[in-house]
Amino acid sequence: QACGDVGLGRMPEPEELAQQVTEYFHKAQRTIAEKFGMLAGKQVTITAGPTREAIDPVRYISNHSTGKMGFALAAACYAAGANVTLIAGPVSLDTPNGVKRKNVSSAVQMLNESMQMLEQGCDIFIATAAVADYRVAQVAEHKIKKAGDELNVALVKNPDIVATIAQQEKRPFMVGFAAETRNIEEYAAGKLVAKKLDMIACNDVSRADIGFASDENAMTVFFAEHYHLDKRDLDKASKQEIAQQLVEAIHTALHHNPAVEEDF
């Protein structure tokens, strides 16, 4: 060394150095986001993935949701300075850096976890989960044995998680999603009102290039009437970019005070 120190070199492995540098910048970025990010200091809860409704101990009803949109949104909200909790159905995705995760299986479990998050204080609730509309009325205690040519399983309606949270007295800013194959805008606008949402993002799942398992998405966002905000078309982009644009849309609505504009 120039200072005269003599001995064996003690440089850490390059991989470890690279990791430490990355961590340093992540921490620095987070510190800035916590102060100046679009969702700085907000408590965000996101439901994601499918739900699994048991038929018996080995079988269940579910759907093809992968949870990608919800996980991308969780990462985008965290990057915007929020404290994020993901309530995830069974998916094979890594938890985004800095995000808290609660794993659930059924719709009822997802609702219970959502209500708990509400009690702990939640400013923004984003429902991306593809919740099963129905669950099995009576889950069999033992594996159902093959018998006749037909098997009838009675189903009962699952609770609507996003609508239930929106009905609570201290409700957060509510964001819903609508996946449709036709009359997209009409159905989405209907859901916005029926579920008492503040914002809804809808996409056309009949298109093979976007939605569900795809890495890309294209959406139209509608705001509740009292925001006096025009609909926003989000062009086809990666789910990460769409998530970023959705964060911007949430930020716009949260800071848009139509009453102020009407005074002028």
Ligand code: C5P
């Ligand atoms: O009615 P539909 O299932 O199309 O509504 C989609 C929106 O409602 C999504 O935001 C979804 O996460 C939410 N939803 C829910 N609980 C249900 C059904 C849907 O939170 N049981």
